[in-house]
Amino acid sequence: MISITIIGSGNVASHLITAFGNCKTISVKQVFSRAKIDFELPTNTKLIHNLAELKPVDLVIISVSDSAITEVSAQIKIPNQLVAHTSGSMDMNILDDSLRKAVFYPLQTFSKSKNINFSEVPIAVETQHENDMELLLTVANSLSAKVFKINSIQRKNIHIAAVYVNNFTNHLYKIANDIADEHQFPFEILLPLIDETTEKIHHLKPEDAQTGPAKRHDDVTINSHLQSINNKMYQDIYQLLTKSIQENG
Amino acid sequence: MISITIIGSGNVASHLITAFGNCKTISVKQVFSRAKIDFELPTNTKLIHNLAELKPVDLVIISVSDSAITEVSAQIKIPNQLVAHTSGSMDMNILDDSLRKAVFYPLQTFSKSKNINFSEVPIAVETQHENDMELLLTVANSLSAKVFKINSIQRKNIHIAAVYVNNFTNHLYKIANDIADEHQFPFEILLPLIDETTEKIHHLKPEDAQTGPAKRHDDVTINSHLQSINNKMYQDIYQLLTKSIQENG
Numbered sequence: 069m070i071s072i073t074i075i076g077s078g079n080v081a082s083h084l085i086t087a088f089g090n091c092k093t094i095s096v097k098q099v100f101s102r103a104k105i106d107f108e109l110p111t112n113t114k115l116i117h118n119l120a121e122l123k124p125v126d127l128v129i130i131s132v133s134d135s136a137i138t139e140v141s142a143q144i145k146i147p148n149q150l151v152a153h154t155s156g157s158m159d160m161n162i163l164d165d166s167l168r169k170a171v172f173y174p175l176q177t178f179s180k181s182k183n184i185n186f187s188e189v190p191i192a193v194e195t196q197h198e199n200d201m202e203l204l205l206t207v208a209n210s211l212s213a214k215v216f217k218i219n220s221i222q223r224k225n226i227h228i229a230a231v232y233v234n235n236f237t238n239h240l241y242k243i244a245n246d247i248a249d250e251h252q253f254p255f256e257i258l259l260p261l262i263d264e265t266t267e268k269i270h271h272l273k274p275e276d277a278q279t280g281p282a283k284r285h286d287d288v289t290i291n292s293h294l295q296s297i298n299n300k301m302y303q304d305i306y307q308l309l310t311k312s313i314q315e316n317g
Numbered sequence: 318m319i320s321i322t323i324i325g326s327g328n329v330a331s332h333l334i335t336a337f338g339n340c341k342t343i344s345v346k347q348v349f350s351r352a353k354i355d356f357e358l359p360t361n362t363k364l365i366h367n368l369a370e371l372k373p374v375d376l377v378i379i380s381v382s383d384s385a386i387t388e389v390s391a392q393i394k395i396p397n398q399l400v401a402h403t404s405g406s407m408d409m410n411i412l413d414d415s416l417r418k419a420v421f422y423p424l425q426t427f428s429k430s431k432n433i434n435f436s437e438v439p440i441a442v443e444t445q446h447e448n449d450m451e452l453l454l455t456v457a458n459s460l461s462a463k464v465f466k467i468n469s470i471q472r473k474n475i476h477i478a479a480v481y482v483n484n485f486t487n488h489l490y491k492i493a494n495d496i497a498d499e500h501q502f503p504f505e506i507l508l509p510l511i512d513e514t515t516e517k518i519h520h521l522k523p524e525d526a527q528t529g530p531a532k533r534h535d536d537v538t539i540n541s542h543l544q545s546i547n548n549k550m551y552q553d554i555y556q557l558l559t560k561s562i563q564e565n566g
Contacts, residue, residue: 134538157530157538175506177513177528182520184513190506216506225500226507228542228555229493233507234514235529236558237486242523242566244478251474257424257439257465258475258482259519264426265483266515270508274491279426280484281406289383289406293477301561306477308557309485312550317491 069095070207073122075140076131077101079178080154084131085109087186091210097125119143127207129154129172130163138162150200152193156227159220160194169196170204173223174212177234186211192218192226243302250298275317282313318344319456322371324389325380326350329403329423333380334358336435340459346374368392376456378403378421379412387411399449401442405476408469409443418445419453422472423461426483435460441467441475492551499547524566531562 072094074085082105088094089110096113099105100122109115122128124146131154132140141151141164151163152170163169171194176184191208193215195201201217208215218226241262248255268277281289290310297303321343323334331354337343338359345362348354349371358364371377373395380403381389390400390413400412401419412418420443425433440457442464444450450466457464467475490511497504517526530538539559546552 134535157541176510177517182517188509190509192506214506214509216502218502222500222502224541224545225496226502228545229496229507230510231529231531231542231555232489232496233493233511235527235531235562236554237489237511237514238518238523238527239531239558239562239565240481240486240489241518242527243561244482245523246565247474247478247481251471253465253467253471253475257441257463258478260437260439260463261425261479262482262486262515262518265486266511268426269487269490269511274487274494278484278487278491280480282480282484282488286383292406292473293480296473296477299565301557301564305485305557305561306480308550308554309488312492312554313484313488315550316488316495316548 069093070127070203070210071095071097071125072207073098073100073125073128074131075100075119075128077103077105077107078131078133080174081129081131082107083178083184083186084129084154084174085113087184087211089113093210094207097123120145122146124149126150126203127152127170127172134158138164141167150203152204156230157224159224160196161220168200170194170200171220171223172204172208173218173226175226175230187213190214190216192216192223194219194223240305243299243305246299246302247297278313278317280313282310285314318342319376319452319459320344320346320374321456322347322349322374322377323380324349324368324377326352326354326356327380327382330378330380331356332433332435333378333403333423334362336433336460338362342459343456346372369394371395373398375399375452376401376419376421383407387413390416399452401453405479406473408473409445410469417449419443419449420469420472421453421457422467422475424475424479436462439463439465441465441472443468443472492548492554495548495551496546527562527566529562531559534563 088096096110098114100116128151134155137153150168152172160169160171173192174189176189191212193204193208245255337345345359347363349365377400383404386402400416401421409418409420422441423438425438440461442453442457494504
């Protein structure tokens with residue numbers, strides 16, 4: 069049985085706690101949260117509100133906002149404790165030097181209101197010491213079938229790529245939703261197209277899946293679209309992405 | 318039995334011909350193609366290479382490039398023939414004035430290499446004459462469960478929205494793929510996140526689904542990302558979309 073403590077109670081932390089709680093090979097010893105928590109803890113897990121109460125475990129996972137990781141790690145007064153953060157964008161080295169450092173980064177978008185099937189969530193792991201890797205891999209494999217050894221530079225770039233495919237893509241959906249509201253057609257009319265766009269890149273390289281006025285240099289349609297878009301920033305986005313499709317493929 | 322002729326043999330035309338060929342209530346009389354065709358025609362459908370050979374039918378569908386629609390429609394020498402084009406961006410009125418005008422716009426991204434389940438494809442229909450609407454609706458309903466009466470201005474804006482959610486989203490996938498290649502991690506690591514991003518907006522409004530550094534005004538992460546992006550245009554896209562998330566929600 070591997071013992072784990074989780075520091076944090078946000079989106080990622082709460083999903084991890086629940087997922088580990090369902091693992092027969094993992095015992096979640098303690099959960100630290102500054103405030104009350106709004107989700108259920110596994111049986112036998114102790115909620116603490118003071119980091120001085122932390123007990124040594126096989127692995128402590130810090131799942132707090134990026135800017136708080138270093139400070140929180142400095143409050144873990146268990147020398148040589150193995151500690152992983154869950155951030156996509158922060159270097160492993162920001163953890164306190166008194167600790168054995170690691171990263172446990174689940175690459176998924178989490179909402180508290182929505183359950184996640186963790187077996188499909190890629191997990192990127194990294195350790196400061198080579199002989200901690202086996203434990204990290206065991207813990208990651210207990211949740212997911214898709215575990216990758218990824219160094220800090222790669223992880224940072226995965227996070228950047230994730231911003232494009234998640235945050236920015238979602239914003240394009242928001243723009244489409246605004247256009248639908250303005251012209252009184254249901255946003256739902258676009259869902260099959262959205263699904264198909266996503267489905268396609270499971271089989272085709274994105275550049276081979278590209279179609280539309282930008283790709284075929286259809287300036288008549290492009291200019292006519294630009295004249296119809298009322299939001300200046302949405303117009304700029306249309307123009308820049310059209311140019312990038314034409315120059316980068 | 319409703320008789321249809323299709324002018325064109327591109328992506329949209331070929332999928333429509335195949336789908337109508339599988340409809341018991343529709344007979345595809347003729348297909349016009351300038352060149353040889355690389356897909357199978359329904360039994361009893363005649364391939365013609367000269368528009369002078371067109372026979373009167375219940376509905377002629379012109380599925381050619383936007384810039385060719387007007388010219389092709391002028392070559393249909395059957396006065397008062399009901400004729401629909403399939404373009405998302407062109408006005409119904411660009412069809413020749415000797416014809417009864419209509420639009421039959423299937424809102425989906427078509428690739429020749431990939432089959433389409435037409436029952437899930439929204440179809441937007443419009444007619445010049447109110448009493449042609451029933452036939453257009455019957456034809457559209459024979460293919461799809463999602464048929465909408467949509468006027469030309471709405472249709473143009475649906476097409477604009479479709480460019481954002483299809484062409485531009487696909488380009489964001491292409492950017493992520495370039496980042497993956499550059500930093501030697503598999504693009505596949507991003508697929509569960511891409512799927513979840515799409516899945517979410519079936520249940521949440523896009524602005525309620527938004528997360529990430531732009532949304533939480535995390536300038537440290539944003540600046541660190543911008544410094545890591547080598548392609549200047551991808552950097553500009555990151556900056557503009559971040560700004561738009563912050564200003565438009």
